[in-house]
Amino acid sequence: MNKYNPLKAPDPAEWLAMDEGERIAIVQEYHRRAKVRLPNQIAHVAIHAVVETQIAGHEVPAREALERLMIEGLDRHDAVHAIGSVLAGHIHKLTTHSESSSAPNADYCRDLKTLTAAKWRQEYS
Secondary structure (H helix, E strand, O other), X not given: OOOOOOOOOOOHHXXXXXXXXXXXXXXXXHXXXXXXXXOOHHHHHHHHHHXXXXXXXXXXXXXXXXXXXXXXXXXXXXXXXXXXXXXXXXXXXXXXXXXXXXXXHHHHHHHHHHOOHHHHHHHHO
């Protein structure tokens, strides 16, 4: 895979054939080419890459959320960001709260199922 475009789904086999560092680098290169300024570029592109990996790996909650968010009017890139915002929130919670959930994956899946385009727009627009 030579270039990444978040508006088009990467070929799952090609995406999964790359190692995590290559995935992060290709997402970072996209953002550099697009001249997107980010407050924390490393965190942003890493979460972007993780979401793409979940989708390419057929993680049902992530794939369903992507499809639903796009039906609700988000383009693919914004849908990846919306899923990433849920993921980032869960990572933050797990790393900053000593009394975290005993089932963090279940919490993440539940929050993806309730994520809507309207909710994401309200929180991040």
